[in-house]
Amino acid sequence: MGSSTWILGLSCPSLSWPVVGSIVVFAAYTVWWHLHSPLRRYPGPFLAKFTNFWRMYHVTRGSFHNDLERLHHKYGPVVRIGPNILDVDYDPELIKTVFNTKGDWKKTEYYLASSALVDGNIVYNLFSEIDAAKHAQEKKHVAKYYSPNGVASFEPHIDKTIVHFCNELEKRFMNHLNESAKPTINMGEWITFYTWDVVGAITFSKPLGYLSAGHDFDGTLSNAEKAVDYFAWVGTMPFLDHVFDKNRFYKPIGPPGFGRVTGISIQHLIDRYQGIDKAYHDPALPDFLDRFIEAKQQAAAAAKAEHGDSPAVTDNQIVGWLMINMIAGADTTAIVLRSAIYYCLKNPRVWTRLRAELAAAGLTEEHTPLSYKATRAIPYLEAIVREALRILPGVSLSLERYVPAGEYRLPDGSNAPPGAILGFNPYVLCRNKEVWGDDAQEFVPERWLRREGESEEGYKERLQVMKGADLSFGAGSRICLGRHVGLMQVYKVMGTLAVRYELELADKEKEWKVINSWFPRQEGVEVRMWRRGGEGV
Ligand code: HEM
Numbered sequence: 001m002g003s004s005t006w007i008l009g010l011s012c013p014s015l016s017w018p019v020v021g022s023i024v025v026f027a028a029y030t031v032w033w034h035l036h037s038p039l040r041r042y043p044g045p046f047l048a049k050f051t052n053f054w055r056m057y058h059v060t061r062g063s064f065h066n067d068l069e070r071l072h073h074k075y076g077p078v079v080r081i082g083p084n085i086l087d088v089d090y091d092p093e094l095i096k097t098v099f100n101t102k103g104d105w106k107k108t109e110y111y112l113a114s115s116a117l118v119d120g121n122i123v124y125n126l127f128s129e130i131d132a133a134k135h136a137q138e139k140k141h142v143a144k145y146y147s148p149n150g151v152a153s154f155e156p157h158i159d160k161t162i163v164h165f166c167n168e169l170e171k172r173f174m175n176h177l178n179e180s181a182k183p184t185i186n187m188g189e190w191i192t193f194y195t196w197d198v199v200g201a202i203t204f205s206k207p208l209g210y211l212s213a214g215h216d217f218d219g220t221l222s223n224a225e226k227a228v229d230y231f232a233w234v235g236t237m238p239f240l241d242h243v244f245d246k247n248r249f250y251k252p253i254g255p256p257g258f259g260r261v262t263g264i265s266i267q268h269l270i271d272r273y274q275g276i277d278k279a280y281h282d283p284a285l286p287d288f289l290d291r292f293i294e295a296k297q298q299a300a301a302a303a304k305a306e307h308g309d310s311p312a313v314t315d316n317q318i319v320g321w322l323m324i325n326m327i328a329g330a331d332t333t334a335i336v337l338r339s340a341i342y343y344c345l346k347n348p349r350v351w352t353r354l355r356a357e358l359a360a361a362g363l364t365e366e367h368t369p370l371s372y373k374a375t376r377a378i379p380y381l382e383a384i385v386r387e388a389l390r391i392l393p394g395v396s397l398s399l400e401r402y403v404p405a406g407e408y409r410l411p412d413g414s415n416a417p418p419g420a421i422l423g424f425n426p427y428v429l430c431r432n433k434e435v436w437g438d439d440a441q442e443f444v445p446e447r448w449l450r451r452e453g454e455s456e457e458g459y460k461e462r463l464q465v466m467k468g469a470d471l472s473f474g475a476g477s478r479i480c481l482g483r484h485v486g487l488m489q490v491y492k493v494m495g496t497l498a499v500r501y502e503l504e505l506a507d508k509e510k511e512w513k514v515i516n517s518w519f520p521r522q523e524g525v526e527v528r529m530w531r532r533g534g535e536g537v
Helices: 017-036 053-060 064-075 092-098 109-114 132-146 148-152 155-173 187-204 220-234 240-244 259-273 288-305 315-346 348-360 372-376 379-391 456-469 483-500
Strands: 005-007 010-012 078-082 085-088 116-118 121-123 399-402 421-424 501-505 513-517 519-523 526-531
Touching: 053 064, 053 078, 053 220, 064 078, 064 085, 092 421, 092 456, 109 220, 116 259, 116 315, 121 315, 132 148, 132 288, 132 315, 148 483, 155 187, 155 483, 155 526, 187 220, 187 259, 187 288, 187 315, 187 483, 187 526, 220 240, 220 259, 220 315, 220 513, 259 288, 259 315, 288 315, 315 348, 315 379, 315 483, 315 501, 315 519, 348 379, 348 483, 372 379, 372 483, 379 483, 483 501
Parallel strands: 085 421
Antiparallel strands: 005 010, 078 085, 116 121, 399 421, 501 526, 513 519
16 A cells, blocks of 8 residues: 555545544544534534635635625524624624623734734734733823824825825826816726825825825835735634744745835834934924824833833834824725715716815815815715715724623524624625615715704614614724724815816726725726816816
């Protein structure tokens, strides 16, 4: 028989007995686990009951939000999508319980892969930290800088970037001499340049340079795309991140992690400490980095006053804060903006009404870039932004939490098994007909406004229900920290584009393409645009 091994009567020349033994033990354990699992009663795809490979495979295909929607239609509100994971559809009370402010429903290890390896140490950030106490401690230092008041001081940075955005578009695409020469603009891509430059501007006082270059000149954007693709699938089996990326013994062997944004963050911190960034950093116009250094100083002062009892803020923590602005802030904001523009232009009724309301508020081209205050005062713009967040939430993979000890009723009437993982997918929740009605698949900003004949009370109740199902910013203690600064960018640009330009989709019939890897990035938002009331610039 030589070195071959016989399994079920078949000769397997390359396998040795220890390998076969391991496979048999693993298979037996898997079957045993399945038979004894407290999750065995829940319906779901057959393979998902045994292995997380099922979920990993489907996540890599880039349309898991659609798959999950179909699975819920097929199996009901609770679907088993992994040996220890249940995905849950709409249940207002349960959502409030899981996404509470106490932090007792812990984030899962899925999130860990968005950490960084700095000098051989894993640096967790506000998004990736799964220990509730450490997260609360970390958040305490910086939460005030992300509050509505805190982010107000960053508006001048956003204004400058909007002016730059408009100038680049006008210079490159609006100097045509006649109607037929209006070029097609890949607006989706330009929005990416805008949001990444904003993140640079508000975080380090320096745009990252994509608007000026007009392309991904240093590869950071494509690298970030690959990193988030990696994050999306590796999170389904988090231990693999230690094989591919976060190990102390050999260089990363997998797809890129978030090393590049970590490098940019470290460099900016060094430049600030050494005063190298004086050419562009004006202390009178503070940025996030100023605030984070202030947080470090405040923590040091508190520690001194309390005889060293207060924990210090380290430079590694600052790096974590800087990089999370880039990882969590740029692509998400771009997704909301692309959806808002795409759907407004697909529905000219919506675009026309928005422009009418801006005009009625006296907002014109001379006021651009429009102030956040002015744009926030336009109820129809708020309805558009909310609807853009609903129709394609910026995070469209499930937000996962561990079930703590206790009795928690699932929408199918069973009790959630403690220690199991519950996932809530913002996309699935935002398409649930029970909440959003038969037109859940349509872009209808009006749903966010009071209807004709609807009482104020009835409207408030309806709004409450919709907000309760809307996890587009998450909720509870892990709610998106950057939502105020993200929304500021969205409102201001939408208002500015609407009052300054004529816009139309380059091909009104063409549908965009969505590739979902944690962030559902859209491709194919192509427009033609020109200055209002005139040809060219
Ligand atoms: C406007 C578009 C944005 C959307 C749709 C969005 C969405 C989200 C969601 C859904 C979460 C929760 C994830 C979870 O619970 O698993 C989250 C967390 C987070 N986001 Fe955002 N985000 C946006 C913009 C931003 C911006 C601009 C920043 C920073 C400048 C940011 C920073 C963060 C941080 C730090 C967390 C982690 C919060 C924590 O766990 O305490 N986000 N975001």
